[in-house]
Amino acid sequence: MTDFLQEAKSLFTYTQSMRRDFHIHPELGFHEVRTGGIVAKELESLGLEVTKGVGKTGVVGLLEGSKPGPTILLRFDMDALPIVEDTGAEYASENHGVMHACGHDGHTAMGLTVAKILHKHRNELAGTIKFCFQPSEEGYNGEEMGGAQMMIRDGVLDGPKVDHTLSMHLWNEKPVGWVGVAKGPVMAGAEQFTIKLIGKGGHGAAPYTTIDPIMTAAHIITALQTIVSRNVAPLQSAVVSVTTVHSGTAFNVIPQEAELTGTIRTFDLDVRKKVLERFDQIVRGVAETMGCKVEINMQRVTPAVINNDEVAASVQRTARDLLPDSQLDTSSYLTMGAEDMAFMQEKVPGCYFFIGSNNKEKHLDYGHHHPKFDFDEEALIRGSALMAAAAADMLK
Numbered sequence: 428m429t430d431f432l433q434e435a436k437s438l439f440t441y442t443q444s445m446r447r448d449f450h451i452h453p454e455l456g457f458h459e460v461r462t463g464g465i466v467a468k469e470l471e472s473l474g475l476e477v478t479k480g481v482g483k484t485g486v487v488g489l490l491e492g493s494k495p496g497p498t499i500l501l502r503f504d505m506d507a508l509p510i511v512e513d514t515g516a517e518y519a520s521e522n523h524g525v526m527h528a529c530g531h532d533g534h535t536a537m538g539l540t541v542a543k544i545l546h547k548h549r550n551e552l553a554g555t556i557k558f559c560f561q562p563s564e565e566g567y568n569g570e571e572m573g574g575a576q577m578m579i580r581d582g583v584l585d586g587p588k589v590d591h592t593l594s595m596h597l598w599n600e601k602p603v604g605w606v607g608v609a610k611g612p613v614m615a616g617a618e619q620f621t622i623k624l625i626g627k628g629g630h631g632a633a634p635y636t637t638i639d640p641i642m643t644a645a646h647i648i649t650a651l652q653t654i655v656s657r658n659v660a661p662l663q664s665a666v667v668s669v670t671t672v673h674s675g676t677a678f679n680v681i682p683q684e685a686e687l688t689g690t691i692r693t694f695d696l697d698v699r700k701k702v703l704e705r706f707d708q709i710v711r712g713v714a715e716t717m718g719c720k721v722e723i724n725m726q727r728v729t730p731a732v733i734n735n736d737e738v739a740a741s742v743q744r745t746a747r748d749l750l751p752d753s754q755l756d757t758s759s760y761l762t763m764g765a766e767d768m769a770f771m772q773e774k775v776p777g778c779y780f781f782i783g784s785n786n787k788e789k790h791l792d793y794g795h796h797h798p799k800f801d802f803d804e805e806a807l808i809r810g811s812a813l814m815a816a817a818a819a820d821m822l823k
């Protein structure tokens with residue numbers, strides 16, 4: 428029997444050096460030219476059929492097994508974030524203001540490691556592996572859609588048609604050794620909203636001659652808190668967060684306008700519908716009460732990531748066999764974070780799993796998107812091994 432864990436261990440130096448190289452040279456979404464170039468070169472050196480420019484800077488590599496069978500897409504995201512790194516690591520970012528603060532450098536390195544492992548075992552595979560190195564998971568970055576949607580638009584799920592997807596995230600909320608593989612919803616669906624309030628400006632000393640958009644904004648922010656506390660059932664979940672408030676220019680002027688932005692997160696479609704309805708009623712109702720005009724712009728960022736029961740069960744079986752010493756968590760592990768893999772899993776049954784990556788003793792336990800974020804590279808071994816083994820088991 429193949430020992431994928433041992434193979435991932437023996438490739439660790441390669442995985443680590445790739446990860447650190449990507450970490451030193453982070454690139455923002457849809458600018459992953461250097462990263463994508465290295466990925467393409469590595470995949471080509473294994474003899475894979477490589478296509479560049481799928482979803483702008485995305486790279487796809489095809490590995491054919493020796494027998495016909497289903498096609499499994501393995502997805503790894505490549506983009507960094509606009510954050511000034513503060514880790515002090517020897518491999519810290521040399522691209523000032525850009526940082527791999529979410530672990531996608533590790534994902535890309537693990538993807539290349541998985542390609543090496545599965546390439547070695549290609550004669551044991553009945554089917555095709557489609558390696559999908561995705562740009563711009565973190566947002567649109569000036570484009571009309573994010574990386575997953577753009578790769579789908581460019582046909583990543585067709586020719587050969589993808590039957591299943593597998594994807595993963597290093598997870599600093601949990602220690603190295605923890606692995607989360609759940610059925611059903613795992614990450615929330617996200618909306619982003621803008622509320623523009625138009626009042627009537629005037630002198631700060633004469634508020635009775637004005638319609639104050641700041642006062643109206645304050646009431647709206649407070650009233651929105653009742654959606655989660657009074658309209659969503661306590662055993663269901665939702666988040667409504669107002670995250671920016673902009674208004675005013677001087678201490679003695681009541682401004683004409685105020686603008687609020689924020690995000691809504693839900694798992695369940697009925698909960699989502701209810702939250703969006705209440706949001707609209709509350710914002711319009713309060714604005715009208717206060718005499719303000721209001722414009723609401725609500726945009727869907729991603730649907731929820733929902734794992735297919737059969738695919739998740741298959742990954743759980745693989746994880747039990749491969750990682751008996753790990754803490755395997757198969758309970759429904761939910762996070763309110765959003766992830767554009769949801770768009771692929773909406774179309775193709777898949778499984779998105781989590782690889783614990785913090786290490787408190789080494790002080791590697793800052794959260795994702797923090798300027799001091801870093802993870803224990805030991806996690807890369809488990810992630811590479813589980814992804815390779817899960818794919819191989821599905822193509823037996």
Ligand code: NI
Binds near residue numbers: 531564
């Ligand atoms: Ni991420």
